[in-house]
Amino acid sequence: MLLSSLLQDAPAQTTGYMIAGYTVIFGVMFIYLVTLITRRRNLHQDLEMLEDLQRKDKQP
Amino acid sequence: MESKPRLLTIIDAVSVTLLVVATGMVFFYAPMEAVMGQVQRVFYFHVAAGWVGMLGFLVAAVAGIVYLRTGRRNWDTIGLSAVEIGMVFAFINIVTGSIWARPIWNTWWTWDPRLTTATIMELIYAAYLMLRQGLEDPDRRARFGAVYAIVGFISVPLTFFSARLFRTIHPVVIGSNQPGAEGAFDMTPKMLQTFLFSLLTFSFIFVSLLWHRVRLGRLAEKVEQIKLKVAA
Numbered sequence: 001m002l003l004s005s006l007l008q009d010a011p012a013q014t015t016g017y018m019i020a021g022y023t024v025i026f027g028v029m030f031i032y033l034v035t036l037i038t039r040r041r042n043l044h045q046d047l048e049m050l051e052d053l054q055r056k057d058k059q060p
Numbered sequence: 061m062e063s064k065p066r067l068l069t070i071i072d073a074v075s076v077t078l079l080v081v082a083t084g085m086v087f088f089y090a091p092m093e094a095v096m097g098q099v100q101r102v103f104y105f106h107v108a109a110g111w112v113g114m115l116g117f118l119v120a121a122v123a124g125i126v127y128l129r130t131g132r133r134n135w136d137t138i139g140l141s142a143v144e145i146g147m148v149f150a151f152i153n154i155v156t157g158s159i160w161a162r163p164i165w166n167t168w169w170t171w172d173p174r175l176t177t178a179t180i181m182e183l184i185y186a187a188y189l190m191l192r193q194g195l196e197d198p199d200r201r202a203r204f205g206a207v208y209a210i211v212g213f214i215s216v217p218l219t220f221f222s223a224r225l226f227r228t229i230h231p232v233v234i235g236s237n238q239p240g241a242e243g244a245f246d247m248t249p250k251m252l253q254t255f256l257f258s259l260l261t262f263s264f265i266f267v268s269l270l271w272h273r274v275r276l277g278r279l280a281e282k283v284e285q286i287k288l289k290v291a292a
Contacts, residue, residue, distance in 0.1 A: 012097040012163060013097060017159050017160065022102070032269075036272055036276060043276070046283050047286070054290060
C-alpha cells in the first residue's frame with residue numbers, strides 16, 4: 001500500500017484513520033478524567049458518611 | 061476537605077491551553093505528509109502519549125527506590141499513580157500506532173520488536189495493578205509495589221531501544237540519522253516544532269494528572285483509616 005502511494009501524485013486518502021486516531025486519544029483521556037472525578041466524588045461521599053458515623057458514636 | 065492548591069489550578073489551566081494550541085498546530089500548522097497523507101498527523105500525539113507512558117513508569121521506579129529507602133507511604137501513592145497514568149497513555153500509544161499501521165503497513169498489527177516490547181511493557185504494568193489488589197497488608201503491598209516498579213522498569217528502555225537494537229519496520233523518530241536506525245523519519249521545521257510542542261503539552265498533562273491522582277490516593281488512604289477506626 002505504501003509503494004502504491006509512492007507512485008501516486010496525491011497523498012494517500014487516510015483522513016478516516018486520522019479521525020479514528022484522534023477519537024481514541026481524546027476519548028481515552030476523557031474517560032480517564034471521568035473515572036478520576038467519579039472516584040473522588042465517591043470517596044468524598046464515603047468520608048462524609050464515616051464522619052457522620054463517628055459523630056453519632058461520640059454522642060451519649 | 062483538602063482545598064485544591066493554587067499551583068495545581070495554574071498547571072491545569074496551562075495544560076488545557078497547551079492542549080488546545082497543540083491540537084491547532086497538529087491540524088492547521090504542521091503540513092500534510094506527502095506520502096502518508098492525513099494519518100501522519102496521529103504521529104504527534106502518538107509519540108507524546110508514548111513519552112508520557114514511559115515517563116510514568118520512570119517516576120514509578122524512582123518512587124519505588126525512594127519508598128524502599130525512606131519507608132514513607134506517600135511514595136507508594138506516587139508510584140501507583142504514576143503507573144496508572146503511564147498505562148493509560150501507553151494504551152493510547154499502542155492503539156493509535158495500530159490505527160496508523162493499517163493504511164501504512166496494510167495491517168492493524170504485526171509482531172514487530174517495537175510493538176511486541178511495547179505490549180509486554182503494558183502487560184507488565186497491568187499485572188502490577190492486579191497483583192497489588194491481591195495484597196491486604198498496606199506495608200507489604202507498598203514494598204511489593206516498589207520492588208515490582210523497579211524491576212518492571214527494565215521493560216521501558218528495552219521498548220525504547222528496540223527500534224535500534226533489533227531489525228524492525230517501526231520508524232525511529234529520535235536519532236533517525238544514526239547508522240543503526242531503520243526507517244529514517246525526516247521532519248520539516250514545522251513538523252518538528254509541532255512534535256516538540258506536543259511533547260511539552262503532554263508533559264504538563266502528566267504533571268497535572270499525577271498531582272490529581274496522588275491527591276485521590278491520599279483521600280482514599282484517609283477514608284481507609286477512618287473505616288478502620290469506625291470498625292474498631
